[in-house]
Amino acid sequence: MPFSGVEATFWAMLAPFVAAVLAPMLTQKLKHNAAWVLAAVPALIFVHFLSLVSSVAAGQTHTLGLEWVPTYGVTFSIYLDGLSTLFALLISGIGAFVVLYAGGYLKGHPQQGRFFSFLFLFMGSMLGVVLADNLITLFIFWELTSITSFLLIGFDNLRTASRRSAVQALVVTGSGGMALLAGFLLIGMAGGSMEMSEILASGDVLRDSGLYGAIFILVCLGAFTKSAQFPFHFWLPNAMEAPTPVSAYLHSATMVKAGVYLLMRLNPVLGDTALWTTVLPIFGGLTLLAGVIIGIRQTDLKLMLAYTTVASLGLLVMLTGASNTVAIKGAVLYLVAHSLFKGSLFMMAGTIDHEAGTRDITKLGGLRNAMPITFAAAVLAALSMAGLPPFLGFIAKEILYDGAYGTVGSGYLISLAALCGNILMFALAAAVALKPFMGEKVETPKHAHEGPILLWAGPITLAVSGLLLGLFAAHAGYFFINPMVSAVDGGTYGKELYLIPKHLNMALLMSVLTIALGIFAYLRIDTLRELVGRALTAIGWGPDRGFDQLMDGLVITSDKFIRTVQTGSMVTYMRACFIAVALMLFVPMMTTGNWPTFEGFQNLTFYEWAFVILAVIGLYAVITAKNRVTGIVSLGITGFSVAVIYTLFGAPDLSLTQFMVETLSVVILALVMTRLDLKPKDVRSKEDRVIDGVIAGSVGLGFAMLLMSVVSLPFDATLPEFFTQFSYSIAHGRNLVNVILVDFRGFDTIGEIAVVMVAGLAVLALIRVRAKKAQPKPEVEVMKEVAE
């Protein structure tokens, strides 16, 4: 495969996995400076996708693939259009800076290599999610991001909180993934193809399909859990237990957007229905409001940012649900702006934590002189987040207001939700960027000073990109935004992007309102925090606690279930087994009506009868035996009777063997039992005896009837005839049974001998083990061994 052009995308997808393997070794050699080398991998990937941008912007889409599991129609195929290219750029671009940042943040951490490894595994999986064309491939990468997210959240695995959050994220996103798989399979059934590129070209097939409702719900479950939509939002703030590079990368810039990606991707074929334009805005709007309101309450920088991430994801889902072109353009712009400013702000929060020793906003202040670069990055990013010109965030906010207001039917509600969300988001952005740096200098646990270049390179670059994309809005629009809008909206979108609004409209008015009320909210943020805090305490229960209750309930229920099914009583298990056997014998006879025809007990000579009756008497004696000698002797009687029956029906070989074996059995039984004080007396209660008798009787009757059915069927004599015919001519033996044993079916006999040998060895081992235990070594010998 070539190393440049579209084909090289395969190498770009493979590269992170290779880096994941090499990272630990490299980190061992170069310590934290390995980050510089490792960051080259995502940087190169970024360059690769950048080289494709112009052709994608010109309206081209690329599909390429190779067969993976052809029998099931699983191909490893790639689909490149505006949507996937922009996502790939974000993943690789932000990824490069996160790798650098992780080099500084986890400097000297004994597991830094492992951390890099997980990070690259995630990067590869996330690229897979956005580039995959085949739905099954997409699903596999989707689950891989859940697993790598689990590993990264639980990176600090010695802390309980860390483990809990990791499990929570895995359970929530993993179960959503299961729903998604079902949804994908239904899409495949309804759409007739598992390739995204073909499904997208299918038009209204999915919308008109009877499976649409089911597909919609399943896809939404997958997307909502992944993108932390209400009521599944709780795992995302908890995921802040992960080291900050992870929060910046997975839990704000990339992975949590996978759900939004999926909704956007499927918008052309699933969107614009009554279900879509109702459900998505409702859940998105609720998530937006819940996110900002709970966010106001927090004092931890990372948690404030996490809740605004939840809110932003809600906003994106709401706009995707609005399903009109302008709203989607707003969503696309906001998605890009958010990835840049939120990634930057998270890294900024991590740097403060790293250098000052705390990230509690009430314990920070006056850091502007100590950390000027971080301060600059924070302000630039926060301005974009607050939606002020000339940042990308401003353009995004203008257009999303425009789109929200223009939505048919629910325009007012969506606009109101977006407005409230943005006002509080503005206040939070101001709080995050200003509180730690402005005001009086506050004593922090560590003596704060600017971090090393590894720590500030990322935040400042990402924040500045937000500014540059805003300033060069027309180029950003042509190369990145419009191709993605075309992909999401289905069709070609070519409207130019402006920084300065062309005319006064509702959106601008809303912007002004946002800024004015946002400043007000920022000034009153302490009061608001207290109010929200009191309200949330009053509610008490939340989905987070619900998750614990669910998990505990699961464990307790399964424990009860196991204790009911597996009582530890051998008799219960055996009864269950034998009842199952009886059912297997009787149910087919009942359902097919093939009962054996009873032909009576004729044609038996009196000596044949004699031995049959003798066997039965032996059985009766065994069952009723009061002492062991009676039991053993009676057992012998039955065995010998069976041996005689073999003789009577033309099987002297069997008879001989049976006599020998039966004799040996009796001897061994007698040997073992006389050494033990075992009573063969039946100790069961009367009830138990009746139950056991019925079970045993049914199984016996079942087998007898089965045998009767078998013998009344015509006999296929092919095999006996074959053996009879060739016994002497081929195998040169006159005893047919012997010839079969040692020649025709010689391997069976080898197996039989092996079984006997193994049984013998096992018996030997059982006896030996005891011998060792019974005679502990004299102390003198042990001393000798120790001395040696």
Add this chain to the structure above:
Amino acid sequence: MEFVIASLVGLLMSASIYLMLSKKLVRVLMGIAILGNSVNLLIFTGGRITRSVPPFIPEGSYLPLEQTANPLPQALVLTAIVISFSFLAYFLVLGYRAYQELGTDDVLEMRVAEPKGDEKPPLGY
């Protein structure tokens, strides 16, 4: 006559299961011994039984002179008898050792793998 033997197979089977379900180790072991006999007779009868001569080829002939008994089930059963015997021997020693180690011959009291008790399931992370 197959019906008589079939009934005998059923009786052997019932008796062996009845013994195996009783809680005492000795009776369980005797049940296993009878089970072997029962299954062997089942296979033997399934190949049809006749009172005809054993499956031998007399000297100077390439084929048996008359109709013989079916040799195939006999071969199978011969293998099965030996195997069931070795298993019985193993079970006997196993039971003997279990009695020595656990001090009981009641299968309900042999609970090393699934101990009694009200241990709470592990909650938390």
